[in-house]
Amino acid sequence: MYTPMGQIRAVGFVLRRLKDDDPRSxxxxxxxxxxxxxxxxxxxLILAMAIVVSLLF
Structure with missing residues (x-):
């Protein structure tokens, strides 16, 4: 499946943000x-790109 590195880093960032959530703020x-x-x-967007790529190849 087509996953750009930037997307993976963004996902990791969001997950880390959710884990460190402070309910007071x-x-x-x-x-x-x-x-x-x-x-x-x-x-x-990733799903759409994956579908397009799978259709091409």
């Missing part, structure tokens, strides 16, 4: 929510 949670949406879009 509301601003932090908002940032995590926004990153979650970015993560969702990235996953959709």
């Amino acid at each position: 509301r601003k932090y949670r908002r940032t995590i929510a926004r990153q979650g949406w970015y993560f969702l879009w990235a996953a959709v």
Whole structure:
């Protein structure tokens, strides 16, 4: 499957962010929510790219 290194690093960053979540900080949670949406879009894009690549080869 086609996974660029930058995407993998981004996923690791988001996962680390979720693990280190501090419930006292509301601003932090908002940032995590926004990153979650970015993560969702990235996953959709990766899936689309994988489908395109599999169709080509």
